[in-house]
Amino acid sequence: MSVAAVAPRRWKRPPLIKSAWLRWALAIGFALYLTLVFQTTPVNWTRVWEGLPRGAAFVSAFFPPDFLSRWDEITEGIAESLWMTVVSTVVGIALSIPVGIGAAKNIAPAPVYYFCRAVLAVSRSFQEVILAIFFVKLFGFGPFAGFVTLSFATIGFYSKLLAEDIEDMDAAQAEAVRASGASWLQWFNYGVQPQVMPRMIGLGLYRFDINFRESAVIGIVGGGGIGATLNTAFDRYEFSSAAAIIIVIIAIVMLCEYGSGHLRRWAQ
């Protein structure tokens, strides 16, 4: 009778990490790490405390932001950012097509493959701003350095994804085109390109978004664009102008995202 009343054991939720030993080791290790971080990170709390009114001043600068007193500088900076974005996206994608083809294991010979992969690794491990510092040194201040930076960063992003897409393509279709006696160019144009094109158009638009966002930043190190204007506004504690610039950036990013979403749906 009373057999059913005694449940053999309680059900417990299955944990994410199965091995209990590993779970505890990770938890304890992470706790140790955090205490170490808090002990070794000096925080000047009095400075933070002093800064809070300034933070409040900054937040209140958003109501209302001051678009008018620096309007000319803002429009000029935004326009410069937009030119840089357009030109660098186009040049970057144009350059990343050969690099991407070279970095696809299934269609490139080994030496070309390793060379292109090395270019990718270098271009991807440095943040855009670090690249910008060096290109500003080489090409001088202004949008040209920014354009070279963004083009180089685009190569790392775009050709990696292009190479992965080519590696994942359906080999039978390309084989069929080759069997009809096509030259290499015809083979690529009719056998490979139609397979990767829809996704690549979407990624190109996505990269356009990223390039605009980054172009707002590389101005801080002298690469032209709206970042220089923003940096100056902060340096002069003109918070209401800075707020205006940030709002303009957010608006353009949202517009780009919305527009590219539409274009992507249309392309696919």
Next chain:
Amino acid sequence: MATIPARARTWRRRETRVQLLIWLAWLFAVALFIGCFRLISEKTIWAFVWDAPQQAGDLALRMVPPDWLYIRALGRPIWDTINIATVGTLISVLCAIPVAYCAARNTTPSVAVVRPIALFIIVSSRSINALIWALMLVTIIGPGVLAGIIAIALRSIGFCAKLLYEAIEEIDEGQVEAVRSTGASGAQVTAYGIVPQVLPAFAGISVFRWDINIRESTILGLVGAGGIGLELNGAITQLYWTQVSLILLVIIGTVIVSEWVSAKIRHAII
């Protein structure tokens, strides 16, 4: 006998109208590109650009060999950089959970009020680069690692919350329904019906963002927010090029290791 029609139709990829439209789009794109390039070139001192290869060679000569002994001074900045990325990611995922919960269409308390607010938080956090957040925070709370941590956290909330709410919207409603039909309360439905389904995605997103944040936190020092960027900035302004090349090597190494760790963990989870 051989009645071949006079105008045999050859195979073409597209109709004439579509082809024309495509050509027009190309024309417009090329015109836009050339126009933008001319505007840039007006603001460029071309003499500097033509001089660049020589400058690059000169710089490269000054950067080798790297100042290997300088590595002893780099331990602390690298530790700070990793801390900025890790603690920043931790704070951001903790903040991203409620935002994602409010933004997902199937869990949000109110579609009309709370969801737009959550989406607005996501968009504004994503549109502003970590460096800009750091620039603001350094003026507000002063230079140092804390500004870097908060900058990384603020930038990552949007990213994590966006991916997380998409994961929540894709869950299997059947499991939620099953838990609810046992008479579970709202909190129990979340804990037993939703959380187990999104937990792997959540862990993957956190590690992925951590990997991105390592790369981002290498530059925050340029505006004074701590980490290896401070050293890089100092070495560049003092023209210690052999130190600069060592810093760059250390950055590449850190980024590659973090990418490897993150790929391993994500592979183990999914």
